[in-house]
Amino acid sequence: MTDTADTESKPRNPIARVLMGVLIFQLGIGGLLILGDMQGLRLPSFGPDAPRLTEPVRPGDQRRTFRPDRDRPVTQPARDPGELPNRLVLTQTDGTTYRLEGEISAGDADRLAGLITQADPRPDTLILQSPGGSVQDALALGRVIRREGISTQMLAGEFCYSACPYLLASGTTRTIDTQASVGVHQHYFGQNTFLPAAFAVEDIQRGQAEVMTYLDEMGIDPLVMQHALSTPPDEIYVLLPEELETYGFIQKSE
Template sequence: MRRRLFGAIALGCLFVSFAAPVAESDPSRSAPMQFVLRQDAGACGAKCRTWISATGMIRAETARDFEEFARKNNIRGGTIALNSEGGSVHGAIALGRAIRKLGLTTTVGRTVDLPGYSGAGGKIIPANLVARADCESMCAFVLLAGSRRVVPNEARVRVHQIWLGDRRDDAAAATYSAEDLVLVQRDIGKLAQYTVEMGGSVELLEISLRIPPWEPMRSLTRDELRRMSLDTSDATDARSAPADTTSTITPSPSSGGPLKRIALRPAKESDRARGWTMIERSGSSTLTRRHPLTIEGEDLGSLDITFACGTTAGDVMVLYTENRRGSADAQAKPLKSVELRLSGKIVPMALGLSRETETAGERMSAASAVIPVSVLRSFASGSARSITVETASETDEASVIRIGNTGAAQNVPQFLTACAKTDRSEHARLQPAAQ
């Protein structure tokens, strides 16, 4: 049965209140995008509205799947609700053009089917459209394709740089060829052309290209959504943010005893290999990684994370140090907090040494914590594992950096074997040495 979808509808009435957090681990968001018709639930009778639920990753074939779906259903002038992690640049551009051709209204929403219903008999399944949903990465550019665009207050539109998909998990440790750069720049050009074609603002593209893969995606504000023409309506539905249920590792209390200093700066250029590297120096074995320190892509310096042998067989010391540059007219301020997230755990770190360096405006800061060996082993297993480092300074400037585990699978077993052979009393109270 061919059904006509209501266009130009008051979407604020279409959304229902739903307090559950966004299901960021929902496997349907990572599966290829699916298009299904759903109908407003409740006693709305002949006034019940229908919409297209578009959930999942955008692939090269997504536009073709959508056009096949459109041939079977009279959806011109209707509404499509997006809930997606993004995906292919070319796929998103093709999907956006297909949506614009049909004059659809785009919105961000998650479809929740009601229990006990099926699609038998050609009927559209009653469902609720929940405002708490995410439209991420290339999904934002699909959202731009709507003849009318609606972003409820509960929804999030988040953007970041386009990147080579097979190197996104640990972009800073990957290698790139001239052909890779040509490919990325070509796609940026195509995306710029599409943005103008859809009547969008170049600001959307500029902000997206500012966020590197190791930083969290940038959530667009209500003002930015309006300014970039991603929201052209007055539909709002504000709710509180979801609670964070991640468990926390409590750092070991400071004993106030004597500190043994360990140099974190690699002594040789050969130590600067991409990824995690095991270093043995002065009887100490460490596993270390250097990474760019950025905020929205602005280069502020570098950070090092080092794992060192703990004082017991079940523990590992984590050492953090950064060299952060200040602004043109101000010295970088001391850190007020450092927090790691790895293997599903939150690790608050104890602040240590902080001092100005010989470079004008630069400050070196350090912190430390103790984690179970099992957490380090979990980090090393699985290609998609990463560490997230979140810092805040006295000026409330925050940085969030995600660091992949390239080299960890090969070096963590060797590191832990070396620790087992070492007198652990030598590693008690390790702290970064002044550089």
């Protein structure tokens, strides 16, 4: 016979707690989406409008407006990216160190997997800079990077936003300069009409569960998703160095 008291006293798996929280959140979002489609409403923004990325980030003030074609972080860049390519580009910089930068476009995972595995010399470090893009491609390419035993790196003043942190997470070791900018937000699912909105909830839940499972595989605390889920797609939540440490992107200080 099962001891109910003992069963209830056992702590729940942290991943299960996160998934349950996301489920409740996504159901609420799904209801708002359907209501918005039926009545022509726009989802409300939570809190005041965020300032531009050119404004310094401070603890508790980390949400910034985000337009990839316009916004850049305030930190002094180690290298001016200019106009980033509209899909990922792999460029050798020095020996086995390569740059991987640009938007993450559909099909980039398959294309870059071939380039990375066939590169001579084989990459052992990827320096990242990207405004984000296709989540599915970021997850698929991230698994290739981890399988190949490649490290990831962020340089001072450079940025990794939206889906890019999933590539960053894939490194066997991760080096992030304190002046680099790493940010997360809700993933955008496009314009909704009544029927897509009604069915989108299941896809959103499945997608977020896949993202959290991936982060757990990479040794990242899935609770980082609490910041992503509370930040609209047209804003970005910039993670502070101490948060990057807390969530496992970088090694904790002794």
